[in-house]
Amino acid sequence: MSELLNQFEYILDSDPLINEVGFIHPSKFATLEKDSESGSSRLKASDALDGGDGSFWIRDHKLGISSEVVLRLYKAAREQFMNAIAEYKKLGDLSLPSAEALGIVVMKCSKTLLLLNYDFGTAWNSRKLILSNKTQASMFTYELRLSALVLSYSTKSEQAWSHRRWVIKNMARNLTTLQEILREESDLVEKIAERSKMNYRAWNHRCWLVSYMDREHVIHELKQSKTWARLHVADHSCFHYRMRLIIRILEDCCRKQEEGSCDSCVEVYLIWQEELDWNEELIKRYLGREALWLYRRFLSLSWIRHFTSDVNDVFSPQKSQSSIQVNVNAFLDKELLLVNSCSEGSDD
Incomplete structure (x- = not known):
């Protein structure tokens, strides 16, 4: 094992609270050194670069790796990992103490490798293989921290997001603090999403989380994400997330309606109406934003499909089908007025 790899693993072991990793050009180390409060914040490898520059920089749980040593470091980490996983797979009985010890080695080697190559699927799968026989919540919590560390330098890593979903799915079986x-x-x-604009993978992960949320949490997310959406009206992914939340609310309403409860459906109708009003406000303020219009199309179609008959039954069961049709026409007329007013006000 190279001294460079030893140094890297020593850094990871000495600071388990590292929460961000980045790759730095050697010319930037001098600037980092100058900004550091003390020289101890920088660690040097024994095979440091020419000119006395180090290969690593760490301060306040932020780790920087020189871009000039990444390839050498990666090759050494990959070889170490492949040897470890090969030895682990040779074992027939994974309940033996030797298997436990070798599993720890595989986990350590795979972590080192993934911090250098987030897309190494075999390393992610090796961690799943070992964790599949574990029940300790702390081990799964650690996996969330590790994947978050990988996402700190590769925010769109599908492997990292997928691993988080696998971990949460396993935690959901026995964890009482799942909502937290x-x-x-x-x-x-x-x-x-604030750092990486239009990050579909991140928002897709958030949409996936909705299936595990309770009703109270879903309502909270709908309210909480409104501020972010207001500031990022061009990001369709955020509005897609709001669609998923509203669909979940509607599904709960339909289930309760089958059970004979109407109160929740009235609440859903009011939520939908509030969402339509809020969306109209944004459309008038930010003319021509496609994400806003696509979101309104979803809201409008869903309103017509689910509320033009059911809502009248909830509020006034004695109303006839003709009065329902009038409400539909009134809604469509209002939508056309909105389209016309925005078309006239647009610079296009």
Whole structure:
């Protein structure tokens, strides 16, 4: 094993709270050194670059790796991992103490490798293989921290997002604090989306989380994400997430309606109406934004499909079908007025 790899693993072991990794050009190390409060914030490998520059920089749980040593470091980490996983797979009985010890080695080697190559599927799968026989919640929580660390330098890594979903799916079986985990996941997606615009993979992960949320959490997410959506009206992914939340609310309403409860359906109707009004406000303020119009199309079609008959039954069961049709026509007339007013006000 190379000294460079030893140094890298020493850094990872010495600071388990590292929460961000980045690759830095050697010319930037001098600037980082100057900005550091103390020289101890920078660690040097024994095979440092010419001119006395180091290969790593760490401060405040932020790790920088020189771009000139990444290839050498990756080759050494890959060889180490492949040897470890080959030895692990040779074992017939995974309940033996030797299998436990070798599993720890595989987990350590795969972590080192994934911080250098986020797309190494075999490394991700090796972690799943070992964790599939574990039940400790702490081990799965650690996987969330590791994948978050990978996402700090590759925000669109499908492998990392997929691994998080696998971990959460396993945690959901026995974890009583699942809703808290889901809130932390939503916060992570929002932070990453702020740094990485139009990040479909991050928002797709957040949409997937909705299936595990309880009703209270879904309502909270709908309200909480409104501020972000208002500031990013061109990001369709955020509005797609709001669609998923509203569909989940509607599904719960339909289920309760089958059970004979109408109160929740009235609440859903009011939520839908509020969403239409809010969307109209944004459309008039930000003319020509496609994401806003696509979202309104979803809201309008869903309103017509689900509420033009059911809502009248809820509020006034004695109303006839003709009065329902009038309401539909009134709604469509209002939509056409909105389209015409925005078309006239557009610069196009």
